[in-house]
Amino acid sequence: xxxxxxxxxxxxxxxxxxxxxxxxxxxxxxxxxxxxxxxxxxxxxxxxxxxxxxxxxxxxxxxxxxxxxxxxxxxxxxxxxxxxxxxxxxxxxxxxxxxxxxxxxxxxxxxx
Amino acid sequence: xxxxxxxxxxxxxxxxxxxxxxxxxxxxxxxxxxxxxxxxxxxxxxxxxxxxxxxxxxxxxxxxxxxxxxxxxxxxxxxxxxxxxxxxxxxxxxxxxxxxxxxxxxxxxxxx
Numbered sequence: 001x002x003x004x005x006x007x008x009x010x011x012x013x014x015x016x017x018x019x020x021x022x023x024x025x026x027x028x029x030x031x032x033x034x035x036x037x038x039x040x041x042x043x044x045x046x047x048x049x050x051x052x053x054x055x056x057x058x059x060x061x062x063x064x065x066x067x068x069x070x071x072x073x074x075x076x077x078x079x080x081x082x083x084x085x086x087x088x089x090x091x092x093x094x095x096x097x098x099x100x101x102x103x104x105x106x107x108x109x110x111x112x
Numbered sequence: 113x114x115x116x117x118x119x120x121x122x123x124x125x126x127x128x129x130x131x132x133x134x135x136x137x138x139x140x141x142x143x144x145x146x147x148x149x150x151x152x153x154x155x156x157x158x159x160x161x162x163x164x165x166x167x168x169x170x171x172x173x174x175x176x177x178x179x180x181x182x183x184x185x186x187x188x189x190x191x192x193x194x195x196x197x198x199x200x201x202x203x204x205x206x207x208x209x210x211x212x213x214x215x216x217x218x219x220x221x222x223x224x
Contacts, residue, residue, distance in 0.1 A: 034213060043118075043202055044215040089156070091213070098144055098206050099171070100213055104155040 002027040002094045006103035013110055019077040021106045023090035028068045034100065035064050035075050036089045044089065048075070080110045114139035118203045118216030125223055131176075131190040133219050135203030138184065143205040145186040146213075147178055150200040162186060198223045 003026045013019060023033070031052045036044040050057045050066040050073065057064050063076040073090055087107045091100040118135045125131060137143050147159040158171045160178035168178050175194050179187045186203060200220055206213040 036215070041200075041218075041220070043217040044204075046212055046214060049212045091156075098208075098211070098213065099146070099158055099161055100156075100204075101158070102148075102156040 002030075002092055002101040004090060004092055004101050004103040006088075006090060006106050008106055009104065010107040011109070013080060013108075015081060015110055015112050017080050017110075019080055019108070021075040021077070021088050021090075021108070023073040023075070023103055025071050025073075025092045025101075027092070027094070028071050030068065030092045032093060033064075033066050033073050034091050035062075035073075036091065038087045038089060038105070040086075047088075077108075080108075082110050082112055085109050114205075114214065116203060116205055116214055116216045118219060120219060121217065122220045123222070125193050125221065127195055127223055128192045131188070131193050131197070131221070133188040133201055133203075133221075135186045135188075135216055136184055137186075137205045140184070140205070140207055142183060143207055145180060146204040146206075147186065147188050148202045148204065148215075150202065150218075152199070156202065160188070193223045195223050197221065 005024045007022045034049045035047045037047050038044050048057045048064040050064050061078040066073045087105045089102055089105045091102045094101050115138045145162045148156045150156050162168050162180045176190050200218050202218045203216040204213050
């Protein structure tokens with residue numbers, strides 16, 4: 001059974017800070033891990049997908065790493081902006097049907 | 113390009129009334145389709161997934177059912193809503209195994 005945990009649950013930082021969001025998973029036999037962003041009352045927006053053969057994936061100011069052996073992934077946000085305020089979710093697949101198991105998320109607030 | 117449509121965006125229904133939420137995907141064939149629910153203050157819970165027409169797997173025993181009458185159409189239903197069915201319902205799709213998942217904008221269901 002796959003369990004996904006995210007730390008911290010909430011984070012409030014001033015604009016400009018570099019941030020690290022953590023995600024841990026119990027079943028390391030995953031073939032990818034995905035990070036999402038969710039704005040209040042909205043659906044999920046895919047940010048990054050890291051395949052098991054990769055160790056990092058980058059998109060703009062976002063960088064995600066994956067360490068299967070330790071069951072961890074981190075999302076690094078460089079030079080945070082107020083527009084980054086949202087809930088960030090990581091998800092690991094379970095089974096051949098790609099059933100995504102989600103963490104409970106990190107609620108990020110970046111203030112000016 | 114692929115898009116996912118989910119409607120309605122919001123819904124207020126009385127207890128005991130029926131429910132039908134619809135999700136359609138455009139621009140791809142034979143996708144995996146998923147229904148998730150996000151209750152207030154809780155993480156995303158997988159309700160149903162489908163790997164093909166007429167193939168539905170249920171993850172959680174509940175008052176809901178799902179159907180996939182066409183390749184790119186996924187419907188979530190209930191014959192009689194309960195107060196506990198209130199929540200944010202999200203439809204998602206992926207192209208078979210080991211690929212990125214994409215979500216719709218969600219339906220906010222309030223049962224009164």
